[in-house]
Amino acid sequence: MGMFDCPKHGLRGLLEMCEHVYASLQTSNPIDAKRSISLLLCPVCYERASMHQFDGVKLEEKNEAIVEAYSEAYGQISRVVCCSECVQEAEYYAAKRAGRPLPFIGYERTLNWSQLEAVDQLEAALQERFVFQPSRRPVSKGRSSLFVMPGSFTEPLTIEIYYVTAPSEQAQILTLIAEFFVASDYPQRRILFYEAERWHEETRGNSSSYQCLEGVLLREELVA
Ligand SMILES: [Zn+2]
Ligand SMILES: [Zn+2]
Numbered sequence: 001m002g003m004f005d006c007p008k009h010g011l012r013g014l015l016e017m018c019e020h021v022y023a024s025l026q027t028s029n030p031i032d033a034k035r036s037i038s039l040l041l042c043p044v045c046y047e048r049a050s051m052h053q054f055d056g057v058k059l060e061e062k063n064e065a066i067v068e069a070y071s072e073a074y075g076q077i078s079r080v081v082c083c084s085e086c087v088q089e090a091e092y093y094a095a096k097r098a099g100r101p102l103p104f105i106g107y108e109r110t111l112n113w114s115q116l117e118a119v120d121q122l123e124a125a126l127q128e129r130f131v132f133q134p135s136r137r138p139v140s141k142g143r144s145s146l147f148v149m150p151g152s153f154t155e156p157l158t159i160e161i162y163y164v165t166a167p168s169e170q171a172q173i174l175t176l177i178a179e180f181f182v183a184s185d186y187p188q189r190r191i192l193f194y195e196a197e198r199w200h201e202e203t204r205g206n207s208s209s210y211q212c213l214e215g216v217l218l219r220e221e222l223v224a
Contacts, residue, residue, distance in 0.1 A: 018042055050073065107224075
């Protein structure tokens with residue numbers, strides 16, 4: 001799957017859709033789109049390109065006739081690429097307005113990629129009032145072991161902290177964070193305290209690979 005650099009959600013998966021679905025996402029009444037292999041389609045495009053022939057078909061099956069038929073149908077559709085998170089957000093609000101069950105927990109009030117200034121302010125406020133240990137991961141050399149990541153619609157803003165193991169110090173940090181958000185319209189957040197950073201590094205010949213691994217989680221606080 002390709003990536004889409006969305007101004008609101010950051011780097012996200014992308015979805016391809018017909019221009020009608022895309023146009024309806026910008027309104028308060030998104031089309032109930034049908035998914036066909038990699039495309040989201042309005043009922044008219046779905047019918048016109050006879051997409052029902054691909055119901056239940058997986059393109060990985062490498063059936064040449066199907067791949068050919070699909071690329072022909074695909075070519076008939078006037079397509080637009082959009083961030084997958086924007087599509088989910090539109091679907092969420094459509095369900096909410098129609099009084100249907102919500103498809104997932106939507107974080108409507110979390111700091112996201114379009115509010116990086118506030119995210120940076122939060123990080124600076126914490127750095128100013130607590131001494132975090134330096135990160136030991138080679139990829140984050142020179143940084144501290146406090147990581148603040150903006151949220152999106154499906155994920156809250158996430159604050160990861162390593163090496164702060166004493167409950168009293170954790171409580172102190174949680175208080176600082178709560179103070180920052182006290183008058184905020186975007187207070188939804190997740191705070192994760194990990195014992196230590198973990199990673200895996202491997203060099204084979206000329207190539208090396210690097211992977212951040214999940215640390216031992218000591219405490220998790222979700223303000224939703
Ligand atoms: Zn369409
Ligand atoms: Zn987006």
